[in-house]
Amino acid sequence: MATVELTGDNFNDTVSQNPIVFLDFWAAWCGPCRNFAPTYEAASEANPDIVFGKIDTEAQQELAAAFQIRSIPTIAVIREGVMVFRESGALPANALNQVIAGVRGLDMDQVRAEISAQQAAQQQS
DSSP, X not given: OOOEEOOTTTHHHHHHHOSEEEEEEEOTTOHHHHHHHHHHHHHXXXXXXXXXXXXXXXXXXXXXXXTTOOSSSEEEEEETTEEEEEEESOOXXXXXXXXXXHHXXXXXXHHHHHHHHHHHHHHHX
């Protein structure tokens, strides 16, 4: 699957209807973003079961603000509705492949349990 342009109109449906969604926050004027684009596109072609979305931070300022994007490119990954990875800066292909493998290998029941435990601890303090 090729990369998908995500907007305020299709973001929620895309995230809710797909188990794993990678997000690439970018802008046309950003040199590192343009350099990273072929790596991201290649990963999307090699992993057709994962949605690889691109969010133009200039055109989709509300989405960029919702994710508190301060530098680009920024990669975020949502699995089963939970953000499980986020990093600013262009990733080399081998690092992106490691992230993909890591996200696939997550035990989401354990992730949700850890989030619940953290939220409970914050409420007690």
